[in-house]
């Protein structure tokens with residue numbers, strides 16, 4: 451019996467005893483814990499976006515050739531984005547609207563960057579069912595009743611701040627995250 455007791459127990463640092471089976475269990479749990487960490491880490495590594503993927507997630511456009519009254523379409527994350535240079539009259543028209551009267555109340559200032567209120571950068575996706583609105587692209591003249599954009603699918607009209615003013619669209623054209631540096635806008 452005394453021999454069995456020596457096999458089944460061991461002295462701990464605090465002077466207590468634990469059974470060897472407990473040692474084995476503790477050792478097995480610890481090993482499993484280390485294994486779990488080493489499995490999780492590669493998964494996290496694989497989930498981190500590579501530099502290539504991050505580069506693809508932003509769009510950089512030099513808008514120096516976009517004159518007041520003109521707009522261009524670019525692609526941001528596989529969707530159209532509108533980059534529009536508003537004329538002083540279009541800026542004034544957007545500012546003249548009481549935002550509380552709007553379906554989706556926002557001011558032009560809230561939708562543009564300080565010092566660049568004439569540069570209106572929005573997604574080119576109608577907030578109704580996702581059509582691409584018409585606007586002053588390549589000399590286009592279909593701007594809708596409020597001088598901004600017009601979605602021909604079901605007749606949504608957006609104003610010169612790309613805010614919905616008429617038709618079924620529930621929201622203004624979405625303004626993505628972007629920054630302007632000189633004449634270059636980086637979207638995303």
Ligand code: FES
Nearest residue numbers: 576578579601604
């Ligand atoms: Fe634009 Fe319906 S998708 S009005």
